Amino acid sequence: MGNQADRAWSYSNPVQVVFGENAFASLTDKIAGRPYCLVTYSDAAIFAQLEESLAKTAGPAAVVIRNVEPNPSYPALDAACRLFGEAPVSPAVIVALGGGSVMDTAKVLATAGDDFSRVQDYVEGRRGFDVLRHLPIIAVPTTAGTGSEVTSWATVWDTENKKKYSLARPNLYPESAIIDPRLMLGVPRGLTVSTGLDALSHALESIWNVNSNPVSTNHAVFAAREVIECLPRLSRDLDNVVLRSRMARASLFAGLAFSNTKTALAHSLSYHLTLHHGIVHGIACSFSLPAVMRSVIGRSADCDAALSRIFGSDLEASVDRLAATLTQLGVSTRATDYGLAHEEWLNVIDEALLGERGRNFIGTRDAVVAAVA
Ligand SMILES: NC(=O)c1ccc[n+]([C@@H]2O[C@H](COP(=O)([O-])OP(=O)(O)OC[C@H]3O[C@@H](n4cnc5c(N)ncnc54)[C@H](O)[C@@H]3O)[C@@H](O)[C@H]2O)c1
Ligand SMILES: [Fe+2]
Known part of the structure; x- marks a missing residue:
């Protein structure tokens, strides 16, 4: 194998990172008045508390998707896209507050919008990237973790057919990652x-x-x-x-x-x-x-x-x-x-x-x- 020192190489990562105890407080500034979609879970109290605290400073979300399941499957992603489409005001940014499953669901929503078939057709190779949408993402990881807050892909699970796909696009890097270790204190x-x-x-x-x-x-x-x-x-x-x-x-x-x-x-x-x-x-x-x-x-x-x-x-x-x-x-x-x-x-x-x-x-x-x- 060639040595790294002998080969040409490049490295880049465009995500703006904010790190520290209480970094969560900077989320409102990052949303910057844009209508937002909040993607999160419903199975631990911390998520409802954070949603409430965010609503006080950034205003309520245009739409909240709370029922993200571990390893997002086709039916769950389809349901999330439909809910996204019902927002009374179109979200201009997606806030992903959770672990890898939430961040990956946010990446699918950012790419599929209200119609999951765009992403399904793309990952299965039936349609090109011209059908895909693009919305910016602010990732707030609550596990440590998947690293999805600084990667440009999402894992999509077709559990019924026992297949795993990777939705990978250069524009899927989140706009910002807000990493607050205090949000992880309750992780069992x-x-x-x-x-x-x-x-x-x-x-x-x-x-x-x-x-x-x-x-x-x-x-x-x-x-x-x-x-x-x-x-x-x-x-x-x-x-x-x-x-x-x-x-x-x-x-x-x-x-x-x-x-x-x-x-x-x-x-x-x-x-x-x-x-x-x-x-x-x-x-x-x-x-x-x-x-x-x-x-x-x-x-x-x-x-x-x-x-x-x-x-x-x-x-x-x-x-x-x-x-x-x-x-x-x-x-x-x-x-x-x-x-x-x-x-x-x-x-x-x-x-x-x-x-x-x-x-x-x-x-x-x-x-x-x-x-x-
Ligand atoms: N895109 C990427 O780069 C990338 C990398 C690695 C893994 N992944 C994907 O990420 C998924 C796994 O993500 P994960 O391991 O972060 O778990 P997860 O997002 O699947 O969450 C699992 C459970 O953890 C709970 N949870 C999360 N944060 C919590 C907190 N702070 N307090 C209490 N409960 C909490 C959730 O409620 C949920 O029930 C897999 O689908 C995997 O394929 C993606
Ligand atoms: Fe992994």
Whole structure:
């Protein structure tokens, strides 16, 4: 593999980031008097409280979409688009207040407007981007996290046909990201762990990636070190706002890293686990990280150097350290524990390596198969 230092590369990310405790207060200024659509959840009290507090300073939303479900599916997105179309005043900006599912739903609304078929036809390859709409998004993540606040794509789930699509457009980068760690204080332990591991996966996947560059790798090394240091501590001390803040920052940096590289094999493997075995995204994309890392050691000097900045120079021992971190967090690293027999797992690996994200991976099939044996 060529060295990063020898290759031409570029990096860009246009999202304006506001970060800090009480950053939420800057949302009204960012809305700047525009009629807005609020996209959020209804299953925890914090969302209604934040909606009310926002209405006091920015005025009520033109329309509120509250029923976002984890992993937004076609029927849920269709319903959200219809509701969007019923707004008495057309929204000029979409405020996404929630985790990855809310931010990804906002990206679909920004692109589909009142008619979900625009996005469905586009992701399924029946129509071009000329049918798509465009509205700006202000992303306010409440998990740490998916990094969707600084990426230009959304994951769309056709659960009925067991398919996952990526809606990717350069204009889907949010206009602003407002990251307030206080909004994450109430995230329960399981969700804290799964979303934190999603961020770790984004960081590592941007390193063992054909699209890596020195900026993405530097962001990723910082993010991965922070997750490994903070997440086990945070999982035992959920009210610790300093640790919440460090995880929110790590998730942002992982997002900035993979916003330019996209993900790789561990994510490609995860889609089967989520669609066929109901495994939550953050676990599905992280349980295989030790095996994927074992398979890629020695493949590229840049990748080895980045991994040793995270885990130390003995990379073989580092794989065990990564596996121990997952085990300590209650996450099994064995595919059989997620309902996959060995044969199925090998088929999933073959399919995942051929998938769009799998082709970003710098490793080889043989090494992956040897690593999971
Ligand atoms: N676009 C991207 O770049 C990108 C990257 C990674 C993942 N994703 C997608 O993001 C989705 C996963 O997002 P997620 O892991 O953030 O979870 P989520 O958005 O699916 O939310 C899961 C649950 O968490 C609850 N929740 C969120 N914030 C909370 C808070 N502060 N307090 C209490 N409860 C809270 C919600 O009410 C919801 O029930 C998946 O669909 C995945 O495909 C997208
Ligand atoms: Fe992810």
